[in-house]
Amino acid sequence: MNNNVRIVIAGPRGRMGKEAVKLVQEVENFELVAVIDRKNNGMMLSDVEGLPNVAVPIYSDIAECLGNVPADVLIDLTIPETGYVHTKTALQHGVRPVVGTTGFTKEQLTELKSLAEEKEIGCIIAPNFAIGAILMMKFSQMAAKYFPNVEILELHHDNKLDAPSGTAIKTAEMIAENRPEQKQGHPDEKETIQGARGADFEGMRIHSVRLPGLVAHQQVQFGAEGESLTIRHDSYNRASFMSGVKMSVDTVMNLNTLVYGLDNIIN
Ligand SMILES: NC(=O)c1ccc[n+]([C@@H]2O[C@H](COP(=O)([O-])OP(=O)(O)OC[C@H]3O[C@@H](n4cnc5c(N)ncnc54)[C@H](O)[C@@H]3O)[C@@H](O)[C@H]2O)c1
Numbered sequence: 001m002n003n004n005v006r007i008v009i010a011g012p013r014g015r016m017g018k019e020a021v022k023l024v025q026e027v028e029n030f031e032l033v034a035v036i037d038r039k040n041n042g043m044m045l046s047d048v049e050g051l052p053n054v055a056v057p058i059y060s061d062i063a064e065c066l067g068n069v070p071a072d073v074l075i076d077l078t079i080p081e082t083g084y085v086h087t088k089t090a091l092q093h094g095v096r097p098v099v100g101t102t103g104f105t106k107e108q109l110t111e112l113k114s115l116a117e118e119k120e121i122g123c124i125i126a127p128n129f130a131i132g133a134i135l136m137m138k139f140s141q142m143a144a145k146y147f148p149n150v151e152i153l154e155l156h157h158d159n160k161l162d163a164p165s166g167t168a169i170k171t172a173e174m175i176a177e178n179r180p181e182q183k184q185g186h187p188d189e190k191e192t193i194q195g196a197r198g199a200d201f202e203g204m205r206i207h208s209v210r211l212p213g214l215v216a217h218q219q220v221q222f223g224a225e226g227e228s229l230t231i232r233h234d235s236y237n238r239a240s241f242m243s244g245v246k247m248s249v250d251t252v253m254n255l256n257t258l259v260y261g262l263d264n265i266i267n
C-alpha cells in the first residue's frame with residue numbers, strides 16, 4: 001500500500017511555490033500530484049519552461065483539480081483573495097489545506113475554522129513558516145508581560161501585496177494576550193504627516209518597510225525606563241520557510257480543526 005501524502009501546490013511559479021515544489025520532490029513520502037496555476041491550464045508542469053521537470057497536470061480551477069485528482073493536502077502560496085477561495089474549496093473537497101498565503105481577514109479565518117470543524121479535517125494557516133520567526137513571536141509575547149511598551153517593525157521585499165505582514169499581525173495578537181491595551185507614545189501626540197506613527201493595533205504601533213533586496217525581517221522593540229530589548233528575526237531566503245512547510249504537512253494529517261500559526265504546534 002502507498003502511504004504517500006498526495007500534495008497539490010497552488011502558485012508553483014511563485015517565489016515560495018518554487019521552493020515548495022522542490023521540497024515535495026525531496027521528501028520521501030511526499031508526492032506532488034497536481035499544481036494550480038492561473039496560466040498553463042491543461043499542460044503538464046514538465047512542459048512549461050522554467051518549471052520543474054515533473055510530470056503532473058496543471059489546473060487553473062481548483063474545484064476541477066480536486067474533482068479529478070485524489071489528494072490529501074493543498075499547499076497554498078498565492079495571493080490573499082485566491083488563497084481564501086482555495087482554502088475553502090479544499091476543505092469542501094475533504095482536502096487538508098496548509099496555507100502560507102497572508103492577508104486573510106479575521107472574518108475569513110473564523111469562517112474557515114468553522115468549515116474545518118464541520119468537515120472534521122485539519123487546516124493550518126501559518127503567517128510565517130520559519131522556525132526562528134515563530135520563536136521571535138513567542139519570545140516577544142513572553143517579554144510583553146514585563147515590557148508593555150512595544151513597537152513592531154516589519155521589513156519585506158517590495159513585491160509584497162499585504163501590509164502589515166501576516167507575521168506582524170500575528171505577533172501583535174500574541175503580545176496583546178499578555179499586555180493590557182494601552183496607547184503607545186505621548187497621549188497628546190499628533191501626526192503632522194499621516195501614517196508617521198504606523199498602524200495601530202490596540203495602541204501598539206506596527207511599521208511596514210518595503211525595499212528591494214529584502215526578503216522577510218521583523219524587529220520587535222521593547223522600551224522601559226533606562227533600558228531596551230530588541231528581538232529580531234531575519235529570513236535571508238525562501239528555503240528558510242521550508243522546514244515549517246514540511247512540519248505543517250506532517251501535522252495537518254493528524255488534525256481535525258484549523259490551527260492559525262505554528263506557535264500552536266511548536267512547544
Ligand atoms: N507563511 C510564510 O512563511 C510565507 C513566506 C513567504 C511568503 N508568504 C506569503 O505567500 C504568498 C506568496 O508569496 P510569494 O513571495 O511566493 O509570491 P509570488 O508573487 O512570488 O507568488 C504568488 C504566485 O501565486 C500565483 N497566483 C495568483 N493567483 C493565482 C490563482 N488564481 N491560481 C493559481 N496561482 C495564482 C501567481 O501566479 C504567483 O506565481 C504571499 O501571500 C506571501 O505573503 C508566506
Ligand SMILES: O=C(O)C1=N[C@H](C(=O)O)CCC1
Pocket residue numbers: 102127128156160161164165166167168215216
Ligand atoms: O514574502 C512575504 O510576503 C512574506 N510574508 C509573510 C508575512 O506576511 O508575514 C512572512 C514571510 C514572507
